[in-house]
Amino acid sequence: MKKIGTLALTLALAGSLTVPALAAEETAVPISAGTGYGTALVLNGETLDLTGIPGVEGGTLLPLRLLAEADHGSAYWDEENNESWFYFGDNRITVKFADNSVWVDDEQVKSQAYVTGGVTFVEAGVLEMLEGYTAEQAENGSSITITTPNNDPMVKAAYQIMEDSGMAYAMRTEGSEAEQAFQLPEGxxxxxxxFTSMxxxxDTLVLGKLAEGADEEAVKAALDAHRQAQHDTFSWYLSQNLPKVEDARILVENGYAFYLIAENADAGEAAFHAYVEAQTQA
Known part of the structure; x- marks a missing residue:
């Protein structure tokens, strides 16, 4: 594998944007099959489905929206300003289609986007400008392996729990911010x-590895206090959600704490047990 350096961003890319092409991307209008993006993309160990992604010249051009959404981010088209925002964690890549310029957060980079078939591409080096993101191309150019902060085993487990349990979520917090949000004992x-919902x-998920000497009962008490507050709220407000609160799970197993309110708590709990077992056997 060879690392893709950010110095490659001086490349001058061909192609221009038309408004119908942008609309096709942002409204998810199907792209005709058979155009054929020729490079396999592996994101955090998972090979992405590239159906409908058109072929492009240049072995390190990446489809931004596909990657953002596959990495639990999002994409948004600002029609008024004719630009798109692609969210990767706390970072945002902006493409301004008047000149196809590329911005990482608030800084313009020495690269241009390439838009074809309604899909926006940037050089892989743009992604590597985000903290914790790497891209490595196979020696024969057949694939690009991308690693992001979401490759962390606990983060992957959390998303798996949410998927299995049918949990709705809107906000992610970690570390001391998560402890403060749930009034957990510091450290x-x-x-x-x-993850917490609107x-x-x-719907709520807390997943964590307890520090050595942590007071397990105090942690469970804090989580139960949050559950009780949710119960009090949803007893009178949108009470159709109350059964989910009543089926909440608060567990400590082999040094890992788990708190879940979701549609299918049984499935979420099963995913938690599988994660803990995998960690203890590693």
Whole structure:
């Protein structure tokens, strides 16, 4: 594998944007099959489905929207300003289609986007400008392996739990911010990640590895206090969600804490047990 350096961003890319092409991307209008993006993309160990991604010249051009959404981010087209925003964690890549310029957060980079078939591409080096993101191309150019901060085993487990349990979520917090949000004893965790939903649903996930000497009962008490607050709220507000709160799970197993309110708590709990077993056997 060879590392793709950010110095490659001086490349001058051909191609221009038309408004119908942008609309095709942002409204998910199907792209005709058979155009054929020729490079396999592996994101955090998973090979991505490239159906409908058109072929492009240049072995390190990456389809931004596909990658953002596959990495649990999002994409948004600002029609008024004719630009698109691609969110990767706390970072945002912006493409301004008047000149196809590329911006990482608020800084313009020495590269241009390439738009074809309604799909926006950038050089892989743009992605590597984000902290914790790497891209490595196979020696024969047949694939690009991308690693992001979401490759962390606990983060992957959290997303798996949410998927299996049918949990709705909107906000992610980690570390001390998560401890503060749930009024957990300070320093209780070596690592902790939490997801909370909009105020129209009680869906919640906390997953963490307890620090050595952490007070397990105090952690469970804090989580139960949050569960009780959700119960009090949804007893009168959108009460159709109350059964989910009543089926909440609060567990500590082999040094890992787990708190879940979701549609299918049984499936979420099963995913938690599988994660803990995998960690203890590693």
């Amino acid at each position: 209780s965790f070596e690592q902790v990640i939490a 105020n129209t649903t009680p």
